[in-house]
Amino acid sequence: MGTKSKMRSFLAVAGVASLALTACSGGGSGSTAGSNSGGDVKTLTVLDSYNNDPDKSILQASIDKCAAQVGVTIDRTTVPGKDRMQTVLQRSSSRTLPDVLMLDNPEVKDVASTGALSALGDYNVDTTAFAGNSLDAVTQDGKVYGAPVPADTLGLFYNKDLLAAAGVEPPKTWDELKAAAAKLTKGDQYGLALSAAATYEGSWQFLPFMWTNGGDETNLDTPQVKEALQLYVDLVNSGSVSKSVINWTQADVKDQFVAGKAAMMINGPWQIPALEASPNVKWDSVQIPINKAGQTPTAPLGGMVWTVPMTGDKAKMAKAAEFVQCTGSKDSQMSLGKARHTVPVRADLHEEYVKEVPTMKTFTQQVENARARTGKLGKDWPKAATTIYTAVQLALTGKASVQDAFAQAAKG
Amino acid sequence: MPNMQRINRESTPPVSAPRNTLSARPRFSRENVTKALFVVPAAVFTVLFFGYPVVKNITMSLQDYTTKTFFTGEAPWVGIKNYATIFGSNLFTPALLNTALFTLGSIAGQFVIGLALATFFKRRFPLSNFLRSMLLLPWLLPLIVGSATWRSILDQDSGILNRSLEGLGVIHDPIPWLTSPAVALSAVILVNIWVGIPFNVTIIYGGLQDIPEELYEAAALDGATGWKAFRNITWPNLRPVVSVVLVLGVVYTLKVLDIILGLTNGGPANATQTLAVRSYQESFINFQFGSGAAYSNVLILISLIFAIIYLRANRRAVDE
Numbered sequence: 001m002g003t004k005s006k007m008r009s010f011l012a013v014a015g016v017a018s019l020a021l022t023a024c025s026g027g028g029s030g031s032t033a034g035s036n037s038g039g040d041v042k043t044l045t046v047l048d049s050y051n052n053d054p055d056k057s058i059l060q061a062s063i064d065k066c067a068a069q070v071g072v073t074i075d076r077t078t079v080p081g082k083d084r085m086q087t088v089l090q091r092s093s094s095r096t097l098p099d100v101l102m103l104d105n106p107e108v109k110d111v112a113s114t115g116a117l118s119a120l121g122d123y124n125v126d127t128t129a130f131a132g133n134s135l136d137a138v139t140q141d142g143k144v145y146g147a148p149v150p151a152d153t154l155g156l157f158y159n160k161d162l163l164a165a166a167g168v169e170p171p172k173t174w175d176e177l178k179a180a181a182a183k184l185t186k187g188d189q190y191g192l193a194l195s196a197a198a199t200y201e202g203s204w205q206f207l208p209f210m211w212t213n214g215g216d217e218t219n220l221d222t223p224q225v226k227e228a229l230q231l232y233v234d235l236v237n238s239g240s241v242s243k244s245v246i247n248w249t250q251a252d253v254k255d256q257f258v259a260g261k262a263a264m265m266i267n268g269p270w271q272i273p274a275l276e277a278s279p280n281v282k283w284d285s286v287q288i289p290i291n292k293a294g295q296t297p298t299a300p301l302g303g304m305v306w307t308v309p310m311t312g313d314k315a316k317m318a319k320a321a322e323f324v325q326c327t328g329s330k331d332s333q334m335s336l337g338k339a340r341h342t343v344p345v346r347a348d349l350h351e352e353y354v355k356e357v358p359t360m361k362t363f364t365q366q367v368e369n370a371r372a373r374t375g376k377l378g379k380d381w382p383k384a385a386t387t388i389y390t391a392v393q394l395a396l397t398g399k400a401s402v403q404d405a406f407a408q409a410a411k412g
Numbered sequence: 413m414p415n416m417q418r419i420n421r422e423s424t425p426p427v428s429a430p431r432n433t434l435s436a437r438p439r440f441s442r443e444n445v446t447k448a449l450f451v452v453p454a455a456v457f458t459v460l461f462f463g464y465p466v467v468k469n470i471t472m473s474l475q476d477y478t479t480k481t482f483f484t485g486e487a488p489w490v491g492i493k494n495y496a497t498i499f500g501s502n503l504f505t506p507a508l509l510n511t512a513l514f515t516l517g518s519i520a521g522q523f524v525i526g527l528a529l530a531t532f533f534k535r536r537f538p539l540s541n542f543l544r545s546m547l548l549l550p551w552l553l554p555l556i557v558g559s560a561t562w563r564s565i566l567d568q569d570s571g572i573l574n575r576s577l578e579g580l581g582v583i584h585d586p587i588p589w590l591t592s593p594a595v596a597l598s599a600v601i602l603v604n605i606w607v608g609i610p611f612n613v614t615i616i617y618g619g620l621q622d623i624p625e626e627l628y629e630a631a632a633l634d635g636a637t638g639w640k641a642f643r644n645i646t647w648p649n650l651r652p653v654v655s656v657v658l659v660l661g662v663v664y665t666l667k668v669l670d671i672i673l674g675l676t677n678g679g680p681a682n683a684t685q686t687l688a689v690r691s692y693q694e695s696f697i698n699f700q701f702g703s704g705a706a707y708s709n710v711l712i713l714i715s716l717i718f719a720i721i722y723l724r725a726n727r728r729a730v731d732e
Contacts, residue, residue: 085479086696093482110699114483188569198679200697244568246680247590261570379479382698393681397593400681411502 041319043073047087048102048304051078054273058339065335066326072319092116097309099320105137105148105305105372110379112138112145117307119143123321129328134345137372138305146305147328150342152268153299153370154208155362156289157275160282162189162263170286171264174209174231177289181240184263191240193253193262196232196396200382201250202389204300204373205266206232208288210388211298211371217384218376220391220406227291229402233395246396257281268302269341269363285362301370303342343367386412466712473705481701494706498694503685511686511714514601515665521605522661523654526612531642533613534620544617551610559674562603566590566675590676593683600675600684604668611664612657619653620646652726659722663715687711 044067050059056078067074077098079087085107091097092114103111111117120127120143127135127144138146156177158170166184171177181191195205206228215225235241242248248256250267257265258278266288275283287297306324308317326332333344337353343364344353350368354361374381390409394400400408473494475487498504533544550558565573566589574586589599627645631637636644669688676684678693687707695704 085699089479089482089699093485110479114480116483198677198682242569243588243591247563247676386698390682393679397591397681397683399593408502 041072041316043075044100044316044320044323045098046074046076046100046102047079047091047098048076049079049081049084049104050102051080055340058336061339062327062332062336066323066329066332069326070319070322072323088116092309095312097311099309099311099313099316100323101307101309102149102304103146103307105134105146105301105303106374106381108138108146108305108307109140109374109381111307112140113379116309117145118310118317118321119145120147120308120321120324123308123318123325125321125325125328127328129346129348131345131347131368133301133368133370133372133375134303136375137301138307140378146307147324148345149304149306149327150333150337150340150344151301151303151367151370152270152342153302153363153366154205154266154268155285155287155299155366156264157257157267157271157283157285158264159257159260159262160284162260166263170284171289172286173289173293174291178231178234178238178240181235181264182238185240188261190242190256190262192235192264192266193248193256194241194245194266195248195250195253196245196389196392197247197249198389198393199249200385200389202246202392203385204302205250206388206392207371207373208266208297208299211300212288212295213291214295216376217373217381217388220384220387220410225406226402229392229395229405231291232392233402236396243396246393257283269343269360272341272359285359287362287366296369297366299366299370301367301372303345469705469709469712472701473703473709475702477701477705479699487702490702494702497703498690498706498710503682503690506682507685507687507690510597510684511666511688511711513597514604514668514686515662517598517601518604518608518665518668519658519661521601522608522612523657525605526609526657527616529609529613530616530620531646533617544613547613548610550607555607555670556674558607559603559671562606563590563675566599566603591680593681596676596680596683600672603675604665604671607671608661608665612661615653615657616650619650623649655722655725659718659725662718666711666715666718687714 046063048059050056060076063074063076081104084104088097088101088103088107088111097116101117108117125144125147127147130148134148134151135144138144138148156170162184163170163180168180168183169176171180177192184191196202209228209231210225213224213228215222215228232241236243236245242256242262245253250271253262253265253267254271254274256262257267258275258281260281275281288299290297306327308320308324311317328346330344330346330349333346334349334353336342337344337349338357341357341360341363343360344350345367347368350364354364373385377384387406387409390412391400391405394409395402395405472487474489474491475481476490476493477487481487529547533540565571568574568586568588568591571589573589574583577583578586588595590596623646627649628641631641631645667688668686669692672678672684672686672689673692678685678689687710691704691707691711693704694700694707698704
């Protein structure tokens with residue numbers, strides 16, 4: 001092999017490499033090439049973030065049912081939840097978005113505003129059966145961009161044995177909460193556990209108190225919001241809540257509760273399987289306590305949403321919409337809700353659902369009154385969420401007074 | 413005759429030889445092409461994997477680069493607005509200060525402990541090789557696992573560190589390692605020192621192996637042992653290695669992200685925010701890729717200064 005032929009093969013390799021690079025950088029401008037592959041759609045690609053069992057296989061069963069109903073096979077990819085948005089962004093710039101995409105509900109408006117999602121109304125998907133609060137998170141400029149899967153929210157779990165031993169009733173008001181938490185704090189055991197971490201998880205846990213008291217994310221510098229923060233500060237300063245909560249995730253909170261180190265906790269129904277796995281902890285749940293008589297416990301609405309990305313393939317997009325329509329059906333919502341301890345987002349199912357899953361009674365009521373995080377602020381929600389968790393951290397560490405915490409946090 | 417020719421050729425002045433070769437050979441001679449081929453792979457690699465990202469990062473920091481950009485490809489030019497935003501942010505100065513403290517504290521701790529351990533392991537004793545390889549463990553452990561473990565070790569109420577200190581009677585009240593803004597940065601530095609020790613020990617131990625044993629033997633005859641031997645033989649001979657360890661250590665430590673995210677996520681109350689954390693949070697939590705790129709450019713600039721110091725120090729060493 002002479003130098004000449006070596007040179008030639010080198011050039012060939014270099015040529016291929018540069019071609020590959022141009023192919024990679026192809027994404028970016030212009031609209032997608034609409035390659036209509038005809039009405040005969042056989043497979044749909046699906047991307048979701050239920051990457052661990054049991055959720056992964058539970059969702060698979062639900063997907064398979066709808067796939068059979070609309071007559072397609074499914075090519076499913078799962079990514080970890082924290083990588084979801086990065087994957088979506090990468091795939092939208094390389095024009096490889098899946099036919100059906102699962103997003104977390106606060107992400108929908110942001111992604112829809114980029115133009116990457118198609119409105120379900122364009123395919124005559126009927127979304128009227130969904131509860132209004134669940135649609136708030138997925139409606140942008142009057143158009144609905146996603147079909148919510150059964151939802152979750154936050155409530156107050158309590159350890160029945162510990163409360164009975166201390167002669168404490170599950171608290172219904174903030175005063176009762178403070179008194180109960182103080183009474184339940186002794187030795188190694190704290191009265192209450194919650195997450196006040198420097199993440200969106202911390203903001204999400206603060207919302208039930210803030211919203212129940214009439215606070216609003218459009219203006220955080222109000223007495224209603226500050227009263228909720230004062231409650232946090234009182235609970236931590238009195239020693240009823242560990243100072244470590246500013247570093248606890250909701251999983252840590254659950255661990256503390258299961259270990260008997262917290263008599264009550266703020267957490268969501270997705271922890272129920274873990275709680276049921278430790279039968280020595282007898283637990284029940286109530287709604288978030290209210291501050292004053294007449295208030296309604298209002299927690300944030302959590303849960304995923306099925307969307308139909310703009311892939312450019314019209315036939316596939318129509319088929320994907322059919323699939324998404326199916327996931328909103330009574331049957332699909334009911335079976336997925338039962339399997340995952342999540343509440344169907346159709347009011348017409350709640351009575352039957354509570355009958356079949358009695359442990360979800362509190363959370364079903366809580367979901368009915370829950371609020372979507374992006375309902376008012378849309379894609380500006382992350383900024384408010386950052387301000388909220390920062391303010392909570394400033395106040396709990398004594399870096400700012402309750403009065404100043406939100407103003408200081410907002411300066412970022 | 414052949415002999416004569418050889419002598420003639422050898423007697424031509426060496427200076428003119430290269431010029432002759434140049435003028436005699438065509439530009440695309442086999443030799444020149446071969447030379448170029450040696451350079452091309454490195455050049456292509458550098459341009460693709462260093463040049464492109466750096467240029468992209470700089471242009472990104474001058475654009476309004478958000479989630480929308482990924483779908484539409486449009487990133488409006490905003491000039492230095494992103495830099496104005498980050499310099500004007502309340503978090504910039506604390507983040508810069510924390511970055512400096514974090515880097516200084518980590519490097520000092522890692523280096524001193526690393527040097528002590530490397531000197532210690534220079535002596536051979538039973539199990540010394542085994543113990544030395546065990547030291548590499550923090551390096552082999554995924555950082556996210558390491559930081560999760562440390563988070564439970566440092567827990568204020570039930571963490572094993574506070575429990576042990578209380579049991580030993582060293583402290584009476586639990587130390588709020590990760591929950592007090594006054595202590596959290598020190599705790600994070602502590603963990604980063606733990607992570608950095610293997611790197612320091614490995615490189616310094618390698619450097620110690622290169623110091624000839626005869627030097628110590630000769631010095632011992634003159635009565636220089638122990639600390640004297642270290643000061644007069646080990647330290648001067650170790651200098652080139654030390655400069656590598658320190659400069660690489662600084663560059664690695666500046667960009668540390670996973671440990672802080674795993675331990676405190678920048679909290680409590682922003683007490684452990686560094687430039688790297690700010691860059692990550694702006695880009696991948698708030699999806700403000702423009703500001704995120706601006707933060708990371710500041711970080712790149714600081715690293716670059718240390719890289720230049722390193723190169724100059726190295727060049728001086730070679731000149732010597």
